[in-house]
Amino acid sequence: MDTRNRPKVSVCIVTYNHEKYIRGCLQSLVDQARNFLFEIVIADDCSTDNTRCIVQEYARKYPDIIRTFFHEKNIGPAKNYVFVHEQAVGEYIAHVDGDDYALPGKLQMQVDYLDSNPECNIVWHRMRLLNVAKDLLVDDLIDISSLPKTRFDRGDILRFITIGMNSSKMYRANVRDFPLPIFPVVDYFINVEQVGSGYAAFVGTEPLGVYRVGGGVASAGNLTRIVLRDSFLYFLSKYPKHAKDIGVAAFVLFVAALKNKQWSNVRLFGSVVLKTFRLETMSLILSSRKMVSMLKLPVDVRR
Known part of the structure; x- marks a missing residue:
């Protein structure tokens, strides 16, 4: 590709x-004010509703911006995520789920941040949370001024699992590629690898996107939790110096499963807690409580 025409x-x-949502998602992105070239790369995982027609409509309307891929067989969200990111050619790569949408200023603010902070490999922003069933839109619980730190390294991501929401992420293309395990990957795994020896951060104090409540670890089926368990064990082997950080993440999920009497998950994460327990783990758990509380969904929008 001619680098002069390469999207930023x-x-x-x-x-x-x-x-119901993809039109709003796409419109929120093509309407972004910016001083750089960008592209939208969208992969539809063999939708059975009208999603493909809407995507094609936007591709015809914005042929210089939108590139489309339509799978003829459903490959699942994890493989589709990896696939669509492999198609990206920009210097920076952002991710937005098809049922979420961007707020004005998102792309420009994140690009400016990465341009000005060369050691930052991942930049997130705060999100607003929409519960469609309740017709309720609220801000997340993240208080930037009260964060225990402003730069998050690999240990922090291992410990807190989800710091920034997936639809708020932008990262450098040069950290995109890493060895894939034999099990499916979720955004937690990808963030741990892509942060590398750099750091992740929030771009500012204001929400720059809207997340529709109902996806992610909090509401996904047991398969996601199995993948998390497998990720913990994988990273315990690959990054043994971070055993205590993995132990904190496993312990938080173990306690949540115990509280909700989800006995299969108690066994799932209990086995990891036993493997990762260190004397310093308990003090780290106590010091992490404030951050963990900010990463929860507000009670009002939980399903």
Whole structure:
């Protein structure tokens, strides 16, 4: 590709049966004010509703911006995520799920931050949270001024699992590629690897996107939790110096499962807690409580 025409940013979108939401997602991105070239790369995972037609409509309307991929067989969200990010050619790569959408200023603020902070490999922003069933839109619980730190390294991501939401992420293309394990990967695994020897951060104090409540670890089925367990064990072997950080993450999920009487998950994460327990783990758990509380979904929007 002629580097003069290379987009500064690739916005990657995964979508499946999002006919109610994909139009809003795409419109929120093409409307972004910016001083750089960008592309939208969207992969539809064999939707059975009208999603494909809407995506095609936008591709015809914005042919210089939107590139589309339509899977003829459903490959699942994890493989579709990896696939669409592999197609990106921008210097920076952003991710937005097809049922979420961006707020004004998102792309420009994140690009400016990465341009000005060369050691930052991942930049997130705060999100607003939308519960459609309750017709309720609220801000997340993250108080930037009260964060225990402003730069998050690999240990922090291992410990807290989800710091920034997936649809708020932008990262450098040069950290995109890493060895994949034999099990499916979720955003937690990808963030741990992509942060590398640099750091992740929030771009500012204001929400720059909207997340529809109902996805992610908090509401996903047991398969996601199995993948998390496998990720913990994988990283315990690969990054043994971070055993205490992995132990904190496993302990938090173990306690949540115990509280909710989810006995299969108690066994799932209990085995990791036993493998990762260190004397310093308990003090680290206590010192992490404030951050953990800020990463929860507000009670009002929980399903």
